[in-house]
Structure formats: C-alpha cells, structure tokens
Amino acid sequence: xxxxxxxxxxxxxxxxxxxxxxxxxxxxxxxxxxxxxxxxxxxxxxxxxxxxxxxxxxxxxxxxxxxxxxxxxxxxxxxxxxxxxxxxxxxxxxxxxxxxxxxxxxxxxxxxxxxxxxxxxxxxxxxxxxxxxxxxxxxxxxxxxxxxxxxxxxxxxxxxxxxxxxxxxxxxxxxxxxxx
Amino acid sequence: xxxxxxxxxxxxxxxxxxxxxxxxxxxxxxxxxxxxxxxxxxxxxxxxxxxxxxxxxxxxxxxxxxxxxxxxxxxxxxxxxxxxxxxxxxxxxxxxxxxxxxxxxxxxxxxxxxxxxxxxxx
Numbered sequence: 123x124x125x126x127x128x129x130x131x132x133x134x135x136x137x138x139x140x141x142x143x144x145x146x147x148x149x150x151x152x153x154x155x156x157x158x159x160x161x162x163x164x165x166x167x168x169x170x171x172x173x174x175x176x177x178x179x180x181x182x183x184x185x186x187x188x189x190x191x192x193x194x195x196x197x198x199x200x201x202x203x204x205x206x207x208x209x210x211x212x213x214x215x216x217x218x219x220x221x222x223x224x225x226x227x228x229x230x231x232x233x234x235x236x237x238x239x240x241x242x243x244x245x246x247x248x249x250x251x252x253x254x255x256x257x258x259x260x261x262x263x264x265x266x267x268x269x270x271x272x273x274x275x276x277x278x279x280x281x282x283x284x285x286x287x288x289x290x291x292x293x294x295x296x297x298x299x300x301x302x
Numbered sequence: 303x304x305x306x307x308x309x310x311x312x313x314x315x316x317x318x319x320x321x322x323x324x325x326x327x328x329x330x331x332x333x334x335x336x337x338x339x340x341x342x343x344x345x346x347x348x349x350x351x352x353x354x355x356x357x358x359x360x361x362x363x364x365x366x367x368x369x370x371x372x373x374x375x376x377x378x379x380x381x382x383x384x385x386x387x388x389x390x391x392x393x394x395x396x397x398x399x400x401x402x403x404x405x406x407x408x409x410x411x412x413x414x415x416x417x418x419x420x421x422x423x424x
Contacts, residue, residue, distance in 0.1 A: 215379040218406040218413040240386025241379055242364040246409060253409030255377070257337040257363050264362025284340045287368060287375030289411055291340045 202283040207292060208300050209248040210276060211269045214255065215241040224274035233273060243269040245279055245292060254283070254292040268297065276300040324405040329414060330422050331370040331401075333394045336377065337363040346396030355395060365391040367401055367414065376405070376414040387416060398422045 213233040216222035223246065224230045237243055243266050245254045256265040259281060280296040335355040338344035345368075346352045359365055365388050367376045378387040381403065402418040 214377055214411060215413055215415075218377075218408045218411055219379075219415065221408070235383075236379075239379075239383050240388055242377065244411075251409050253411040255336060255340075255364065255411070257341075261358075261361050266362055286340045287373050289336065289340065289366075289375045289377070291337060293341065 198285055200285050202285075204280065205283045205292070207245050207247050207254055207279045207281075207283075208277070209246045210274075211243055211272045212246045212253070213237055213241055214244040214253060217244075217246060217253065230274055237266055237270065242266060243273075245269075245277070248276070252290060254290045256292050256294050259293050259295040265294065268294070272297065272299075322407040326402065327405045327414070329367055329369050329376060329401045329405075330398070331368045332396070332398055333391045334366055334368045334375070335359050335363055336366040336375060339366075339368065339375070352396055356392075359388060359392065364388070365395075367391075367399070370398070374412060376412045378414050378416050381415050381417045390416070390419060394419065394421070 210223060212223055213236045216229075216232050216236045220232075222229045222232050224233055233243075242255060244256050246252075247254065256269060256279070258265050258268060276299065278298055278300040279292060279294055281292045281294040284291040284293070332345065334345055335358040338354055338358045344351050344354050346355050364377055366378055368374075369376065378391060378401070380387050380390060398421065399419055400422040401414060401416055403414045403416040406413045406415065
C-alpha cells in the first residue's frame with residue numbers, strides 16, 4: 123500500500139516536471155543595466171555572408187539563413203539578427219556530458235582542463251537552459267580566447283543567431299558583464 | 303509492484319536531471335566546420351569549400367559531424383583527452399565517415415564522445 127502511494131507521488135512529479143524537457147532553470151530576471159564591451163575590431167571574416175556593421179534589433183530585420191534551413195525548436199527562426207543572450211559561459215562538452223558549470227571551483231577547474239584539450243566554450247542561456255556555440259564576428263580572435271575571460275561571470279552577449287541541425291550558433295559582436 | 307516503483311524512481315531522476323545519453327551510437331555522415339556550415343552551408347565538397355573550412359577551423363572554430371540521415375550536427379570530443387577532436391577530424395574533411403561513441407544531449411546541443419572513426423564504405 124505504501125509503495126503504491128510512493129509510486130503515485132513519483133508519477134505525479136514526473137508529469138509535473140515533464141520528461142525530455144530537461145531541468146528548467148528559473149526564468150531570467152529583468153536586467154535593468156547591461157555593461158557591454160565591443161569585441162576587437164579587425165578585418166571581417168572571409169567566408170561569412172554580408173553581415174551588417176550595425177546590429178539589428180527588431181524581428182522585422184530577421185531573414186532566413188538559407189532556404190534549406192529548418193527552424194529547430196519551437197519554431198524559432200533559422201537566423202535571428204542582433205539577438206541578445208544573457209547567461210553564463212560554459213564548456214560545451216563538460217556541460218553536455220556532466221552538467222558542469224563554473225559555479226564551483228571544481229567546475230571551473232574541469233572546464234579549464236577541457237578547453238585546454240581543445241573543446242569549445244559556449245553560452246548557457248539563463249531562463250531557457252539552451253546552449254549556444256559561439257564564434258567571433260571578427261575572425262582574428264578565437265571565441266575561446268574571448269569567452270575565457272568571462273568564465274564564472276553572468277554575461278550579456280549580442281550577435282546574430284543561426285539555428286541548424288539542432289544546434290544554435292551565436293556570431294558574437296558584443297559581450298559584457300551582465301549587471302542586475 | 304516494487305519493479306514499477308523502481309522504474310518510476312529512475313524515470314523521475316532522469317526527467318529532473320534533464321540529460322539524455324545514448325551509449326555506443328554510430329553516426330554516419332561527414333565532417334564539417336560547424337560555424338561555416340551553420341552560417342553559410344559551406345561543406346568540404348569542393349576545393350574552395352575545403353579551403354574555407356580549413357581556415358575557419360584554424361581560426362578556432364569547432365569541427366563537427368553532420369549526420370547524413372537526419373541533418374543533425376554533433377559537436378565532437380575525444381574519449382581520450384590527449385588528442386584534440388579537431389586534429390582527428392581534420393583528416394576526414396570532405397569524406398563520408400562513420401563515427402562511434404556516446405551521444406549526450408543537453409540544452410538543445412548534441413555532443414559525441416568519439417571512440418572510433420573511419421571512412422564509411424556504405
């Protein structure tokens with residue numbers, strides 16, 4: 123009888139949290155101020171299609187990345203210009219395989235070892251729990267070198283977002299500390 | 303009854319931690335530079351494409367695998383941490399490959415922890 127009650131509780135919990143959606147983080151609190159820093163201005167990336175110098179901020183300015191691109195999750199656009207992502211820098215591999223973030227000293231150490239081994243850093247968005255691969259708009263600096271400075275800090279990043287093949291990519295133009 | 307209870311406990315834990323893992327998966331597809339492919343669809347199917355990919359990868363962008371069947375992109379890391387995935391994958395640029403390893407999915411991203419890779423003969 124007791125076991126049946128416990129089983130009922132767990133079933134209830136499973137339904138409430140929902141399978142496959144993963145652990146939801148608390149939604150982002152309104153950021154009143156965002157301190158942003160321009161990334162090093164240098165020569166533009168060769169292989170990129172024309173990227174505007176100024177950042178677009180409205181939905182109207184969004185354009186499809188490519189005809190074959192399919193929107194991934196929840197009908198998000200394949201390309202989103204001038205998007206702002208607020209969250210934290212994570213090592214994409216450590217986070218995906220074991221949920222490691224830089225919130226603890228051990229986590230930071232694991233991340234540093236992982237990126238030294240050649241794994242890419244990315245951004246874990248606060249609120250949605252979605253992960254972004256990051257590349258620099260200006261090709262002269264590697265994304266890892268830039269993001270490394272922000273490990274363990276809440277950040278705000280601005281750039282164009284591309285969605286394809288189940289991944290999200292942020293072409294970073296501006297990054298800074300996020301200040302509440 | 304006990305079995306049902308244990309299954310429910312495991313399912314609840316899996317749901318709450320939010321990580322999904324597929325052990326020993328095989329992915330057939332091609333090696334791509336994730337950034338070039340996502341931004342402009344560039345692949346290593348021409349000498350120009352190959353050049354773009356090499357330049358992008360040399361600039362620090364990650365290489366990955368584009369699964370032929372599903373069009374899904376996998377970031378790749380090596381099970382043995384002493385070799386960077388990029389070094390291994392660079393040898394297979396522009397080739398149809400078969401890769402084996404554990405797949406982790408979290409935050410919408412898929413990562414393959416690579417154990418075996420080779421040319422696909424299919």
